[in-house]
Amino acid sequence: MPLAAQAHPQLMGSTFRDGFPELWESIQPVFDEARRTGRGVEQSAAMPLMVERRGWREEAFFSGNFVPLSSRSTSQPEGFYNALIEVTDQQLAERRTTMLNRMASVPDPTLNAVYAHILKTLETNGNDIPLALLYEAKDRLGPTGLRLRGHIGLPTGHNLIVDGSDMDSLDGLIPDCRRADTAELVLIDYDERFGSISWGGFGSPSKKLAILPITSGSRIFAYLIVGTNPCRPLDDHCEQFLKNLGRMVSSIIFAAVNAEEAMKRQQQLESQLAFSDLKLRHLIEHASIGMAHMSLQGETLWANEHHYALSGRDAHDQQSPMAFLDGCLDEDRPKAQRAWDSLLESDNHVSVEVRTKRLFKSPIGDAEPAQVQILAFPYREHGITKSVMSCTTDISKLKWAQTFQARLAAEAREAKRQQEAFIDVVSHEMRNPLSAIVHCADGISNALDECHSKLAEIPQPCLDALTDNVAAANIIMQCANHQKRIIDDVLTLSRLDSMLLSITPSAVRPPKLVNSITGMFEAELKSHRIRCSVEPDASLSKLAIDYLYFDPSRVTQIFINLVTNAIKFVKPSNDRSISIRYGACLSDPHAFFAQDMFWATRSKHDCDVTANPEWGQGDEIYLTFLVQDSGIGLKSKDTHKIFERFGQANGRTHVNYGGSGLGLFISKELTEKQGGEIGVSSTLGNGSTFGFYIKARRVERPPQTLGELYHDSGKAGQAPEQLHVLLVEDNIINQQVLGKQLKKAGCLVDVANHGLEALDMLEKKTFDVVLMDLEMPVLNGLAAMQEIRKREVDREGLLGQALNDGLRGEQRLPIIAVTANVRQEQIDNAIAVGADRVMQKPFKATDLVHMMKGLVPQVTTPSTELPAPGLDGRIGDLVP
Secondary structure, eight states, X not given: XXXXXXXTTTTTTOOHHHHOXXXXXXXXXXXXXXXXXXXXXXXXXXXXXXXXXXTXXXXXXXXXXXXXXXXXXXXXXXXXXXXXXXXXXXXXXXXXXXXXXXXXXXXXXXXXXXXXXXXXXXXXXXXXXXXXXXXXXXXXXXXXXXXXXXXXXXXXXXXTOOOSOBTTOOSTTHHHHHHGGGOSOEXXXXXXXXXXXXXXXXXXXXXXXXXXXXXXXXXXXEEEEEEOOTTSOOOHHHHHHHHHHHHHHHHHHHHHXXXXXXXXXXXXXXXXXXXXXXXXXXXXXXXXXXXXXXXXXXXXXXXXXHHHHHHTOOGGGGOSTTGGGGGBOGGGHHHHHHHHHHHHHHOSOEEXXXXXXXXXXXXXXXXXXXXXXXXXXXXXXXXXXXXXXXXXXXXXXXXXXXXXXXXXXXXXXXXXXXXXXXXXXXXXXXXXXXXXXXXXXXXHHHHHHHHHHHOSOOOHHHHHHHHHHHHHHHHHHHHHHXXXXXXXXXHHHXXXXXXXXXXXXXXXXHHHHHHHHHHHTHHHHHHTTOEEEEEEOHHHHHTTOOOEEEOHHHHHHHHHHHHHHHHHHHTTOSSOXXXXXXEEESSOGGGGSOTTOEEOOOOSOOOOGGGSGXXXXXXXXXXXXXXXXXXXXXXXXXXXTTTSTTXXXXXXXXXXXXXXXXXXXXXXXXXXXXXXXXXXXXXXXXXXXXXXXXXXXXOSSOOOOHHHHHHHHTXXXXXXXXXXXXXXXXXXXHHHHHHHHHHHTTEEEEEXXXXXXXHHHHTTOOOSEEEEOSSOSSSOHHHHHHHHHHHHHHTOHHHHXXXXXXXXXXXXXXXXXXXXXXXXXXXXXXXXXXXXXXXXXXXXXXXXXXXXXXXXXXXXXXXXOOOOTTTTSSOOSSOO
């Protein structure tokens, strides 16, 4: 009954004409043929029939036959037997597949031809595609512009013919195309926009229209709008056909786009290649490099003009075999010949530098043979060397410059060596007498206390004389310290200029360091009636600051400069006072200082000094210092000058107050090398405040005391009653003065005049420590220390016996290098050959005794105050 559709049940008892009046015109010839022949007639499945079912006319296909039925003659049938099968789905699928196959056969892969082929193919199936519009998506017309590439069924001037509009437009079907960007298929209903269209196929308008985005991946090439078959329902078969159509069109358009882009790329590459070849020829002809192509017999096949210019010979002179060798200087011709032979034998490229007979005029006017560098390589075809190519470069200026720079470098090295030698000699010759002056002044200063300890009552005239002598000795000590600071500044400046100054961290307690430094100035402050207060900031306790890693000697040098300047400029004031404050912070160190602080201009230093492994992994801490005085102050315009090299506030500063102008410049450099800054805040007549900060790290585990370290090693021996010292010194005055001071400190002292004499004495006596001068006749200190260490390693003589017997707990003999050589490489050299410590001249005997105690902690030594780390060289390696 589905085939009879709405004709059932009226079809029962009715004729075919009455039951299917819409089909009678098509079927009548079949009845007539069956009646005429008296035989059954096949109904062709290829012929569509329009049937009324589902309430509307529908295209359908049937396969079957009509057989005449009669009891008499077959030409007079009494009826017909109709066997019928509907094959609509198969026929539609075949028709649509045929169209898609035809569309896949693209005769011309160009894009324009493909668009025309698509529309032409769609036009062959008007029943299924009664209407079609094809838009190409073009970026050049806007964000995404649409270009109409063709249509089927639209009359001229129709409102749906939109060309050149972008995707934001509301014209035609563009809004519906936008909706199709994210879908494979979008269906829209027929509306008034589709009026006055010449519909193909059955001539009826489509009830549904499909918008198919033509895509590949996320790229949209076009939009295809088609009308659907008005005489078929929009079922799954129809939707699948539309999707297949979209995929087919996408495939062939994508292929055409790729082919077109590939062709454009090929044309572009060909154009670039042609242009590149032209440029290459132009480059070769105008290059500053000589280029040549030669046969295996050494004949010049081709060369550019610069090749001939560099060789000093024209093209006519280089036609014969191996003629290129004639341009070489006679002395270098064998070298060029060997290079050629090597090239032919090994098939590898060869580079050679030769001098030519052509002359080169140097920048200073001298004429000399020109020099060229030749790079030659084989040209191969199918792995066989056919010829040789070469590139020749003029290196005359480079060679002359290298020679000239080598001479300059040698002269600079010699000048540097002479400068260092001069500084060494001057430093040595100035520090040796200064050392004696310091020892003598120190002895005179202690004379009054010694007399008080030995005499119950000192006669007044003697007391007055001793008091005057002590005052004079203090002045001598101040002058010696001032002279030493100048020498240290000059040495530090030379290290800064040579980039040799290093920052070496030690574990230090900031309060102990500050107190040690201010203690140095106690006598001077007292003699000039200057009040001095030292105030630790609350931030130290808040951050629980104990031990920090930083370089105490460099901080001390900065601090001494600032306190020395404060004392110098506060002397003329009526109210003489100096205030020292120090603290710590984790970030923003500027907040510790006044807002009007002028900070010295930073140099180009790498400020992250704490990144080295020797600083540990503790927290980064900024250590801050302030030195405030009530002195004369500075004008605001003068503050920027004082941190410059040899810079002072004004021309009268040196005349009135002295100084070299190096102290603050060196302090600035030292501060920056420790990751910090230095600045000043001052008002003329109201004093100055100098401040600086450095970067440090928290010590994760505080160091043990020397006694604890020695006890933990389990090597403590029997403590001797006195420290037995071997003083190796060639200067008689220093022998007498230092020997006397050491004896006063309770030491037993033996003296050797040079290194060889010291070696002899070490074979006769056992000593607790050796004080070794470095610059001595016969055998210097470096060679002597080296020999001492060798004998200990080889277990020779008394030195080896002391190690075997464990007299020092199996530790080697402590040696302190006492020297006026203070450059870092000299100190490092002394440590390398065997010194345990280096004491730089001048120094106080008390400091030397403490250094010896650090090396021999189990020995009995006088109770004296420990100096601040770094005040005299590296004396504070461990701070208790």
